[in-house]
Amino acid sequence: MRKLALPDEVLLKVEKPARYIGGEVNSIDKSEALAAGEIKVRYCMAFPDVYEIGMSHLGIQILYHMLNTREDIWCERVYSPWVDLDAVMREKKIPLFALESQDPVKDFDFLGITLQYEMCYPNVLQLLELAGIPLHAEDRGENDPIVMGGGPCSYNPEPLADFFDLFYIGEGETQMLPLMDAWIANRETGGSRQDFLRAAAKLPGIYVPSLYEVTYQEDGTIASFQPKEPGIPACIRKEIQKDLSHTFYPEKPVVPFIRATQDRVVMEIQRGCIRGCRFCQAGMIYRPVRERNMEYLLDLAKKMLSATGYDELSLSSLSSSDYTNLQPLLTGLMEECAKRHVNISLPSLRIDAFSLDVMSKVQDIKKSSLTFAPEAGTQRMRDVINKGLTEEDILEGAAEAFRGGWTKVKLYFMLGLPGETEEDMKGIAELSERICERFYDEVPKEKRNGKIQLTASSSFFVPKPFTPFQWATMFPKEEYLRRARLVKDTFFHQLNHRAMHYQYHEADVTVLEGILARGDRRVAPAIEKAYRSGCLFDAWSDFFDNDKWMAAFDSCGIDPDFYTLRERSAEEIFPWDFIDIGVTKKFLRREWERAMQGIVTPNCKQACSGCGAATFGCGICTEPRMKDSESSVPEGEQ
Amino acid sequence: MKVRIRFSKEGNLRFIGHLDILRYFQKAFARAEIPVKYSEGFHPHPLMSFASPLSVGLTSEGEYLDTELEDSLISESGEEILASLNAVMADGIRVNSIRRLPEGQKKKGSSAMALIGQADYRVTLRSTEAQALSREIWISVVQHFMDQREIIVEAAGKKQAKKKKRDEAFEADRINIRPWILSLHAEGAGVFTMCLSAGSAANLKPETVMEQLIAFAGLERFKIPGESGERVRDLWLAIHRLDMRTEEGVSLSELGEEISI
Numbered sequence: 001m002r003k004l005a006l007p008d009e010v011l012l013k014v015e016k017p018a019r020y021i022g023g024e025v026n027s028i029d030k031s032e033a034l035a036a037g038e039i040k041v042r043y044c045m046a047f048p049d050v051y052e053i054g055m056s057h058l059g060i061q062i063l064y065h066m067l068n069t070r071e072d073i074w075c076e077r078v079y080s081p082w083v084d085l086d087a088v089m090r091e092k093k094i095p096l097f098a099l100e101s102q103d104p105v106k107d108f109d110f111l112g113i114t115l116q117y118e119m120c121y122p123n124v125l126q127l128l129e130l131a132g133i134p135l136h137a138e139d140r141g142e143n144d145p146i147v148m149g150g151g152p153c154s155y156n157p158e159p160l161a162d163f164f165d166l167f168y169i170g171e172g173e174t175q176m177l178p179l180m181d182a183w184i185a186n187r188e189t190g191g192s193r194q195d196f197l198r199a200a201a202k203l204p205g206i207y208v209p210s211l212y213e214v215t216y217q218e219d220g221t222i223a224s225f226q227p228k229e230p231g232i233p234a235c236i237r238k239e240i241q242k243d244l245s246h247t248f249y250p251e252k253p254v255v256p257f258i259r260a261t262q263d264r265v266v267m268e269i270q271r272g273c274i275r276g277c278r279f280c281q282a283g284m285i286y287r288p289v290r291e292r293n294m295e296y297l298l299d300l301a302k303k304m305l306s307a308t309g310y311d312e313l314s315l316s317s318l319s320s321s322d323y324t325n326l327q328p329l330l331t332g333l334m335e336e337c338a339k340r341h342v343n344i345s346l347p348s349l350r351i352d353a354f355s356l357d358v359m360s361k362v363q364d365i366k367k368s369s370l371t372f373a374p375e376a377g378t379q380r381m382r383d384v385i386n387k388g389l390t391e392e393d394i395l396e397g398a399a400e401a402f403r404g405g406w407t408k409v410k411l412y413f414m415l416g417l418p419g420e421t422e423e424d425m426k427g428i429a430e431l432s433e434r435i436c437e438r439f440y441d442e443v444p445k446e447k448r449n450g451k452i453q454l455t456a457s458s459s460f461f462v463p464k465p466f467t468p469f470q471w472a473t474m475f476p477k478e479e480y481l482r483r484a485r486l487v488k489d490t491f492f493h494q495l496n497h498r499a500m501h502y503q504y505h506e507a508d509v510t511v512l513e514g515i516l517a518r519g520d521r522r523v524a525p526a527i528e529k530a531y532r533s534g535c536l537f538d539a540w541s542d543f544f545d546n547d548k549w550m551a552a553f554d555s556c557g558i559d560p561d562f563y564t565l566r567e568r569s570a571e572e573i574f575p576w577d578f579i580d581i582g583v584t585k586k587f588l589r590r591e592w593e594r595a596m597q598g599i600v601t602p603n604c605k606q607a608c609s610g611c612g613a614a615t616f617g618c619g620i621c622t623e624p625r626m627k628d629s630e631s632s633v634p635e636g637e638q
Numbered sequence: 639m640k641v642r643i644r645f646s647k648e649g650n651l652r653f654i655g656h657l658d659i660l661r662y663f664q665k666a667f668a669r670a671e672i673p674v675k676y677s678e679g680f681h682p683h684p685l686m687s688f689a690s691p692l693s694v695g696l697t698s699e700g701e702y703l704d705t706e707l708e709d710s711l712i713s714e715s716g717e718e719i720l721a722s723l724n725a726v727m728a729d730g731i732r733v734n735s736i737r738r739l740p741e742g743q744k745k746k747g748s749s750a751m752a753l754i755g756q757a758d759y760r761v762t763l764r765s766t767e768a769q770a771l772s773r774e775i776w777i778s779v780v781q782h783f784m785d786q787r788e789i790i791v792e793a794a795g796k797k798q799a800k801k802k803k804r805d806e807a808f809e810a811d812r813i814n815i816r817p818w819i820l821s822l823h824a825e826g827a828g829v830f831t832m833c834l835s836a837g838s839a840a841n842l843k844p845e846t847v848m849e850q851l852i853a854f855a856g857l858e859r860f861k862i863p864g865e866s867g868e869r870v871r872d873l874w875l876a877i878h879r880l881d882m883r884t885e886e887g888v889s890l891s892e893l894g895e896e897i898s899i
Contacts, residue, residue: 001648001649001650001729001730002649002650002729004650008695008873009873011653012653012694012695012873017653017694018653018654018655018658021650021653022650023650023651023728023729023730024728025665025669025726025728255665257654257658257662257728258654258655258658259658259661305668306668306669306671307669308665308668308669309664309665309666309667309668309669309726310665310668311664311665311668340668341676341682341684
């Protein structure tokens with residue numbers, strides 16, 4: 001029996017003890033190799049949120065199994081202890097431990113923390129503090145683990161720069177093992193922590209914040225961002241796995257005992273997106289889109305289902321409908337899955353005749369609802385955000401669905417987009433109304449399978465780094481709420497308002513997310529202060545406490561408006577400008593200007609718009625495109 | 639083919655709850671590529687049921703699950719099925735017997751859950767002082783305890799509990815549990831084995847028996863476990879289920895027939 005870090009009286013007192021005992025099917029135990037002295041690197045991979053959320057994350061599964069293919073590396077996992085255990089660990093001084101060995105995280109060589117959303121930043125500090133690792137990188141000693149960050153938020157790592165020894169910028173498949181080798185080599189030659197960080201900083205994709213210096217102008221914007229010493233690169237290019245059909249993928253994902261948020265096999269069919277929505281960070285930072293080969297996926301699905309026993313397979317991508325061979329892929333998968341009593345779930349599908357046909361085969365029409373993401377209420381606004389979706393597409397898709405027997409529709413919108421007018425806000429309710437009307441037009445009375453139920457929800461738009469909207473200004477909390485109330489009011493005046501339900505997200509979380517997303521190094525003390533004053537699990541509305549955050553900014557002398565309400569000039573140096581994602585700032589700026597003029601830019605399959613991602617020489621950038629849209633590409637920019 | 643599988647749930651798996659074990663087995667059968675029959679309808683679910691839920695924190699070597707396998711498996715022996723299941727088990731859970739149940743019997747009372755009449759337990763007092771007490775003393779305590787004609791406990795059933803909330807006029811039911819203690823033995827070092835009534839008619843928990851025994855002997859200080867001194871649920875006891883039996887005392891693993899090719 002594996003030893004446990006927590007005694008029985010603790011495990012029987014906390015909610016869901018299975019979060020902390022490890023030993024899940026397909027988890028990897030190298031305790032014998034460790035005892036035999038064969039392990040050279042102990043790596044602890046962390047997700048700064050509760051177990052059920054963290055276990056649903058594909059990226060960690062990929063890196064966990066990839067690192068563990070190496071006999072001299074043992075990669076383990078840790079998640080945020082839930083608030084009940086957090087209190088017990090502090091009271092009883094139980095150090096944070098990894099699930100597999102149950103050993104203290106402080107004894108590891110690396111602690112890798114994935115940064116998936118800004119609201120988990122205080123949980124990063126919780127992990128460090130519970131582990132007994134100094135919060136500030138500068139205070140760490142030779143025996144402390146190297147604390148590294150990765151994931152989408154590390155595309156603007158600056159608000160967390162003080163807390164991390166290094167960041168990995170980009171996709172983990174390429175440089176993780178070289179980084180481990182650099183660490184082994186450094187130790188074998190008797191190098192210090194600082195020696196390793198210097199060596200790491202010279203590897204592609206690795207950013208060591210302590211080796212860079214930022215100066216500011218009088219108005220608070222950045223004057224310069226430079227390496228402190230020669231030999232350290234001024235610019236860090238994101239890492240990218242060019243060929244996704246010949247790379248590492250976890251064939252035996254870890255299967256939790258308790259139900260995770262994603263309680264299913266997740267198969268990533270492609271990475272990146274052709275669409276170029278101007279608000280979407282994922283659509284830019286993962287460029288260019290790269291598909292995984294269909295035969296590879298069919299084989300992978302079989303292996304993963306056999307190794308896990310899951311009864312559901314989910315295809316993961318930013319826009320599944322854009323996968324070239326979706327039809328044959330689904331046919332093949334449905335055949336395999338039917339044999340095994342496995343359901344297929346298809347998030348992010350465009351609603352058309354084909355996808356409805358597929359969905360009617362894999363889902364219960366009566367129970368399932370169809371999801372559309374028009375994102376904006378008017379065509380004008382959809383053009384501004386470059387959502388390549390017309391009202392005709394939406395209404396036709398809905399009509400097709402109604403004819404197929406669906407009665408439940410979900411719609412996702414954003415509010416507070418740049419240049420949004422009252423007409424755009426009202427458009428959310430008006431478009432929803434037209435969808436309802438279409439239901440009654442489309443389905444004759446005798447064939448109606450109940451009433452239409454439409455749920456529209458809106459979130460408030462947060463500008464993210466590396467998007468055309470990175471120049472956008474945000475609004476004060478009150479203004480977001482005014483807009484949401486205006487939409488709600490418009491819903492109330494629609495003919496079918498009884499069939500429609502409208503909900504909107506919290507506004508204060510939006511403002512905070514906005515500060516953290518485009519923050520710089522000066523924001524770090526406020527994050528620490530907020531954590532010290534009790535902020536934790538801020539992604540959970542039960543725990544989010546806006547007053548504590550605002551007090552933290554105040555006491556650190558930080559003006560949140562500087563990050564949210566300020567107009568940013570075309571020349572401004574952004575905190576994240578030292579990162580090169582392939583897509584150029586020039587392209588993003590051009591997209592921003594086209595957005596302001598309401599001009600649509602073709603997607604990558606239609607034509608190349610010269611974003612810069614072609615520099616990686618892979619994916620769609622190396623494939624022929626449709627010619628018909630070439631005229632819409634700005635001249636001389638291809 | 640209807641089968642009954644006996645399994646053990648030990649070690650760290652004691653922290654996994656009953657419903658999660660059900661989901662665990664659904665996946666385990668799929669991993670072992672042993673096809674389980676599914677229910678009819680739009681939301682088919684595997685046909686699988688457990689004899690009796692085991693509380694979190696308890697271990698067992700006598701758990702039972704009934705399921706129905708696709709007939710394509712007729713070419714495999716029981717041992718082969720067990721081997722392929724054990725090859726995909728998590729550490730702490732093992733299947734150790736499989737028996738074919740009579741076909742076609744849809745009559746009430748043939749499921750493992752309905753058959754249970756008794757359950758065997760091994761209970762250990764964690765208190766180091768209790769463990770130091772000699773076996774002879776415990777034997778004599780148990781003998782006097784069992785010699786009682788009545789052992790009365792105040793049972794707060796669900797109905798009463800609700801009533802209590804409503805109007806505070808709460809009257810506890812007084813139940814004589816002595817007839818439900820079918821056997822109780824002191825094994826030494828604070829260890830006891832017992833056979834208790836179980837199932838839907840009368841279900842006696844081992845912790846209830848121990849509460850009574852300790853109170854009878856005036857040894858309530860043993861309710862504090864040795865190491866930490868903290869009172870959490872029933873932490874002063876380590877409870878291990880040994881087996882489940884019918885009303886007549888036949889182990890559920892002895893019903894049905896062996897599966898051979």
